[in-house]
Structure formats: C-alpha cells, structure tokens
Amino acid sequence: MPELMQFLLSGLTVGAVYALVALGFTIIYNASDVVNFAQGEFVMLGGMITVFAYGAGAPLPLAAAVAILTTVFVGVALNKLAIEPARGAPVVSLIIITIGASILIRGVTQIVFDKQIHRFPAFTGDAPIPFFGATLLPQSLWVVGGALTVFVGLYLFFTKTLTGKAVLATANNRLAAQLVGINTGWVMTLSFGLSAAIGALAGVLVTPITLTSYDVGIGLALKGFAAAMLGGMGNPKGALVGGLLLGVIEAMTAGYLSSQYKDAAAFVVILAVLFAMPQGLFGAKSTERV
Amino acid sequence: MLEIKALKSAYGRIEVLHGIDLSVSSGEIVTVVGANGAGKTTLLKCLSGVQPVIGGSISFRGETMTHVPGHKRLKRGLAQSPEGRQIFTNLSVEENLRLGAFLFTDARVDQDMAEAFQMFPVLKEKRNLNAGGLSGGQQQMLAIARALMGRPACLLLDEPSMGLAPILVAQIFDVVKGLKALDVTVLLVEQNAFGALSIADRGYVMETGRVTISGSAKELIADPRIREAYLGH
Numbered sequence: 001m002p003e004l005m006q007f008l009l010s011g012l013t014v015g016a017v018y019a020l021v022a023l024g025f026t027i028i029y030n031a032s033d034v035v036n037f038a039q040g041e042f043v044m045l046g047g048m049i050t051v052f053a054y055g056a057g058a059p060l061p062l063a064a065a066v067a068i069l070t071t072v073f074v075g076v077a078l079n080k081l082a083i084e085p086a087r088g089a090p091v092v093s094l095i096i097i098t099i100g101a102s103i104l105i106r107g108v109t110q111i112v113f114d115k116q117i118h119r120f121p122a123f124t125g126d127a128p129i130p131f132f133g134a135t136l137l138p139q140s141l142w143v144v145g146g147a148l149t150v151f152v153g154l155y156l157f158f159t160k161t162l163t164g165k166a167v168l169a170t171a172n173n174r175l176a177a178q179l180v181g182i183n184t185g186w187v188m189t190l191s192f193g194l195s196a197a198i199g200a201l202a203g204v205l206v207t208p209i210t211l212t213s214y215d216v217g218i219g220l221a222l223k224g225f226a227a228a229m230l231g232g233m234g235n236p237k238g239a240l241v242g243g244l245l246l247g248v249i250e251a252m253t254a255g256y257l258s259s260q261y262k263d264a265a266a267f268v269v270i271l272a273v274l275f276a277m278p279q280g281l282f283g284a285k286s287t288e289r290v
Numbered sequence: 291m292l293e294i295k296a297l298k299s300a301y302g303r304i305e306v307l308h309g310i311d312l313s314v315s316s317g318e319i320v321t322v323v324g325a326n327g328a329g330k331t332t333l334l335k336c337l338s339g340v341q342p343v344i345g346g347s348i349s350f351r352g353e354t355m356t357h358v359p360g361h362k363r364l365k366r367g368l369a370q371s372p373e374g375r376q377i378f379t380n381l382s383v384e385e386n387l388r389l390g391a392f393l394f395t396d397a398r399v400d401q402d403m404a405e406a407f408q409m410f411p412v413l414k415e416k417r418n419l420n421a422g423g424l425s426g427g428q429q430q431m432l433a434i435a436r437a438l439m440g441r442p443a444c445l446l447l448d449e450p451s452m453g454l455a456p457i458l459v460a461q462i463f464d465v466v467k468g469l470k471a472l473d474v475t476v477l478l479v480e481q482n483a484f485g486a487l488s489i490a491d492r493g494y495v496m497e498t499g500r501v502t503i504s505g506s507a508k509e510l511i512a513d514p515r516i517r518e519a520y521l522g523h
Contacts, residue, residue: 173378
C-alpha cells in the first residue's frame with residue numbers, strides 16, 4: 001500500500017509537468033490548429049536559463065523570471081519569424097516548421113550553454129514530507145500547485161474574458177474574427193507568448209526534481225502531446241486530466257512492470273487513444289450544421 | 291458614404307475585378323446583383339480588407355481606406371455579415387454576439403444585445419446554446435445580429451438569403467429593410483435579384499468582374515435585360 005501511494009505521488013508530480021506541456025499545446029492549437037512541437041524546448045529553456053542565471057549569481061526567483069521572460073521572447077520570435085511568414089500554408093507544414101524550430105533551439109542551447117546535466121536547489125528545501133506511509137518532496141507540491149494554478153488561470157481566461165474568447169473565435173474562424181475587429185496576428189503572438197511562459201514555468205518548477213539538460217525537450221514534447229491527445233486536443237480540462245493520468249500510468253508501469261517500459265507507456269496511450277477514441281476523453285464531438 | 295473607384299482585385303495573377311465604380315449614400319439600401327462568380331463576394335471582401343486590392347480606391351465617410359487592415363475597418367464603421375454566415379461555431383449564441391462588439395466594453399453592449407434579441411427572439415431562446423447547432427436561418431440571423439453589435443454606420447451583407455427556405459428569405463429581407471430605421475446604411479449582395487431589388491433604393495448588376503447596368507431599383511426591376519437574365523421572365 002505505501003508502495004502504491006509512492007508511485008501515485010511521483011506519477012502525479014511528473015503528470016503535472018506533462019499537464020503544463022499539454023496546456024501549452026492546447027493554447028497554440030486553439031489559436032491556430034498548429035501542434036507546436038517546440039513546446040518541450042520551452043520547458044528545457046525555462047530550466048536551463050534558470051540554471052545559468054542562478055549560477056551567475058542571480059537569486060533564484062530573479063533567475064526564474066529571467067528564464068520565463070527569455071522563453072516568452074523565443075516563443076514570440078518563433079511565431080514572428082517562422083509561423084507568421086508561412087501563413088496560409090497547410091497545418092502540416094506549420095507543424096513541421098515547429099519541429100525544425102525545436103531542433104534549432106536545442107542546437108543553439110547546446111552551443112550557448114553546454115551538454116551537461118544541471119539542477120538548482122528546490123524552492124523550499126529537500127526534506128521529505130511523510131504522506132500516508134509514502135514520502136513527498138516539497139518541490140512536488142510546487143509542481144502540482146503550479147499546474148493547478150495555471151489551469152485555473154487559463155480556464156478563467158478562456159471562459160470569462162473577452163480576450164480569451166477572441167482567441168477561441170480566431171481559432172474557429174479567422175475571417176470572421178477579423179470582421180469583428182479582432183487583430184488575429186496579435187492573437188497568435190499572444191498565444192505563442194503565453195504557451196512559452198507556461199512551458200518555461202514547468203521547466204523552472206520541475207528541474208530541482210528531474211534535472212535538466214539541452215535535450216530534455218523532445219521527450220517532454222512527446223509526453224505532453226500524448227497527454228493532450230488522451231485528454232482531447234484543444235481542451236484545457238483534457239490537458240490537465242490527460243497529463244496527470246499519463247504521469248500516473250507511467251509511474252505504475254515503472255513501478256509494477258519495469259522502469260525500462262516507462263517511456264513506452266506514453267506511446268501505448270497515443271496508439272490506444274487513436275484507435276479507440278480519437279477525440280480523447282474530453283474532446284468535443286463535432287456536431288455542426290452547414 | 292461609401293465611394294468605390296476603379297477597384298481592381300486579383301486571386302494570384304488572375305484579375306477578377308476589372309475596375310468597379312460604385313457608391314452608396316448615407317441611409318440608402320444599395321444592392322449588387324449578379325450570377326455566381328460575377329465577383330460580388332470578392333468586392334465585399336475588398337471592402338472589408340480581407341482581400342488585396344491591386345488598383346483603384348475605396349473611401350468611406352470621406353477617408354481613404356483602400357489598404358486599411360481588415361480588423362481596423364469595423365472601428366471606422368464598416369461591418370460585414372459574410373457569405374456563408376461564418377459564425378463562431380465553437381461558441382454560444384451569446385458569445386458570438388458579445389464578440390461582435392469586441393471593440394466595445396461600455397454599458398451599451400448589453401443594450402445592443404437586448405435589441406438584437408428583440409429583433410431575433412429565437413436567438414434569445416438559444417442564447418446559451420452552441421452556435422454550430424443552429425439551423426441555417428438562425429445562423430444567418432446570428433451573423434446579421436453579430437455584425438450589428440459592432441455599431442456599424444454601414445453594413446455589408448453577403449448573400450443573406452442563400453440556402454434558406456422562402457419564408458425565411460422574406461423574414462431576412464424584412465429585417466434588412468428595417469435597418470433603415472436604425473440609421474444603418476446597407477450594401478446588399480444577392481443572387482436573389484428580385485428579392486434584393488424589391489427592398490433596395492438602387493442597384494448594380496455585376497457580370498464577370500464588371501458593373502454592366504446600374505440604376506434605381508425600380509428601373510432595374512422594369513429593365514427587360516434584367517428581367518430576362520435574373521428574374522426569369
């Protein structure tokens with residue numbers, strides 16, 4: 001029983017990171033139908049830049065802020081320099097552009113920083129907290145709390161604010177969005193900036209637990225993608241539930257089967273979703289009259 | 291109010307508007323009729339700034355706006371209810387209307403929405419439903435109501451009767467006619483020439499990217515060339 005609880009706790013922690021990556025996917029997908037495979041690189045940048053800013057002597061909160069802002073800048077630049085000029089291209093081409101961008105970001109990070117594995121101290125110490133016979137790292141609470149906060153914030157943004165609805169409207173019908181006075185170019189910039197910020201935040205929160213290096217992004221992007229598919233692409237609630245669920249599935253696979261199969265769990269989930277229910281758990285069933 | 295001079299537009303290298311001259315005065319209902327493919331929708335897209343103009347000019351309320359970006363034209367008072375309705379199918383009826391007033395955050399938004407519901411009571415009944423589930427006629431009403439939420443001085447209406455049952459067509463045309471009382475100038479593009487001309491003050495006939503005939507709606511309805519080509523008798 002303590003074993004199960006331990007797997008559950010570590011699954012939820014990792015799952016919260018997947019949920020944050022999936023939320024990043026959700027925002028850009030909602031605004032543009034593009035699945036941004038550079039999303040994992042945002043997480044990596046969040047962690048790596050914090051490591052080096054902290055190493056250069058900045059206090060941790062400042063280092064984290066620098067990392068998040070720099071990543072937002074990278075996200076906006078990705079939109080301005082690579083996605084916007086290709087407007088009108090098929091969505092598949094745009095997705096391939098994001099894969100190219102992720103390779104570029106990884107390469108540049110490797111040159112600017114290094115190829116080592118890094119970490120910085122946990123925010124509130126490393127003393128484990130006993131929890132129903134299992135132990136919990138204080139940093140896990142930060143990760144899960146961060147994911148929940150971002151989720152609630154996004155939920156309110158998309159359902160309660162006019163700007164949030166403008167993002168949904170742009171995703172649904174770009175022409176009509178322009179006709180009601182929405183600057184659709186600005187909506188795209190906003191989405192990439194927001195997505196990058198969420199990714200970077202995930203990187204900042206999780207690095208003390210999982211460590212970081214220039215190449216952690218691709219794995220996170222694939223896991224986050226699996227989580228978003230499981231929950232239903234484009235649905236913030238789906239991203240959260242899908243992420244947590246995937247994290248728990250992974251932890252159980254590692255715990256009860258073999259840790260060698262851990263990474264396979266995500267791909268089995270993608271296949272199962274595609275075969276059995278392509279809309280995912282919370283995906284909208286499209287019922288539209290024409 | 292709206293002055294179009296020698297307007298040209300192209301899709302890629304293929305020119306589809308070959309120099310359109312057209313004007314709409316304040317308070318008028320002006321219609322552009324013509325067959326499918328005559329360039330009517332392209333003309334409206336140029337007016338809304340979502341289709342590039344390669345020659346000529348558009349001026350609106352005395353200001354040139356040939357190359358003003360699409361999302362800035364509503365602020366200047368020009369709204370469009372586009373062809374095929376183009377409502378936001380993933381949002382509720384009420385959210386669609388609220389987004390129609392995206393530029394505004396004042397108290398008049400609620401008032402305008404109440405008026406829209408008065409104009410189209412069926413939208414009020416379905417205000418919380420997903421707009422994608424509305425019938426064709428209801429979607430058309432929503433598209434017009436959403437455009438009106440932007441407080442336009444001039445409304446561009448593209449094929450509001452398309453695909454609707456005759457009884458709904460009559461209802462939509464009644465609404466368009468009623469816009470005069472709300473001080474909204476209307477430029478109505480229609481394939482249903484008879485319906486459009488019967489509510490309009492003036493009309494233009496477009497054929498393959500050119501205006502071929504223009505005049506008062508009464509003259510056009512009586513014109514034998516038009517009776518033969520568009521009215522079927």
